[in-house]
Amino acid sequence: MELEFRHLRIVIAVADEGSITRAAAALKLSQPSLTSQLQRIERELGAPLFDRLRTGVAPTAFGRSVLAKARAVLHGMAALRGEALPAADRPIRLRLGGFPGSLLSVVVPRLVGLPGTTAVHTDPSTAALLAAVRGGRLDAAVVADVHGFEVPPLPGVHRAVVVPREPRFVALPARHPLAHRPVIALADLAGEHWIVDPHEDHGGTAPLRAACRAAGFDPVVAHEISDTSSTRDFVRTGQGVCLAQPTATEGPGLVVRPLVGDPVLRRIDLVWTQPCPISPARLHRAVADAYVELTGRNSGYARWWAEHGAVAGTPA
Template structure:
């Protein structure tokens, strides 16, 4: 079997979702069929590309090697196709993608800036995937996230606007010893088990481990889950606590508290290509996005840290 572009897209999708089940659903195929295809790809490259476990899949050392090169090949091909499509043609649609509820809310307001231009919207789990899609010209505008400790690239085709910075909170069960405090020191949670979401490609969960290291402990992380509802159930059952955003569902049995000193800060970003149709209007778009975030009326939706 020769490797094809569709095989490279498959392994990238597996890495981005961290789940055979979710990747199979995205590809409109069955889990057994995707597993069989992955096994054929692994035979072709000469070794396993992913570690399999109850919490999902994560790249092996060989997998990381292949993924870096696969993404490069796919981005080059996307650039080629985008350049071919763009020759002599004016864009007839505005393609917007991102993570979290801001993506949908912002897309509904973009006709104020681009009247009579249809807006196509897609949401993703991985902020890195959103950035890659913008870089490849498959999205005109992206709403994404990263963490304050990371530097934004200042060269290359991408331009950025910082929209807001939010401190991460922690979700605990109601009877947790720290639950009565409005602000919690991260080091006071050193003995608690944690539930974390999979890597998002932009510094999560590395920034969490770094914050714990600065607080003087190594966290116990027996759970790695994607679904917000599953994490909430674990917390309510007193089996784990979890880092989260302030709007995490603090229903029956669960409370949300702010971490004292904001040891982990989430940064909301807008990203676009400097040569795209949105570049000239980027300042207006950024002001509109900040207005939506500051208003605090965005509909609840899963994000990489929840």
């Protein structure tokens, strides 16, 4: 069998969709037909392009190499013909993941000068981001691990610390009796209704429960909410409190305060696989610089950072 452009499009579609079923639908082919064609392509190339997983497919190391060449061929042919690539086919230089928040929005502008674009994917789960990097769905990701509740490393995924210590703050309604305090003791929040994100690792509760129990009480987890906007609305209207990123901005009806003794600490890491489309050292510097910029968004964190904050050196 001689490889043709349509075969390259098949390989790219399967990688982009992460599923043979979804790729078949996108290409308007039956699943058996696509599966058969993919098998013939793999036989022609002499090695599997994808690992078949319970949740879909992920490129093998060989598959990632073939994908890079396939995308280059298609993009080069489009340029030769003077064609504009469809939006979905425009070259993606870097697929970058991270936890929800402002950090990635500050990182991406620092990557100007890359050929192609940077595509961003967020997920509150470090385990999910690591799996996406390991499976080839992301090139790199910025992840957060709570001290004492670290997600185990995955083979083949490189990792470098960006911020060794980041305290978790607490978000309160502005009319809360403790909102006037510059720093709040966790023990003073016993009896509050807590809001957690169930998509975080450990269901969002394990580090919170451990810290609260060390402070002498069991937290009442009243709400499980996955999006930041809804969480802020629940806090603002007095329906609960939650742990918050220290870089989170305050707003009408809501304050974000440090906790005495920093009972919950995170570590911010950069993870990636090789080959990475951008130098990990350059990406690390971009993430570190962006993070430092964000430390001034909350006055309580600006003070904390001036006394305790630091970023780690770039990886070799």
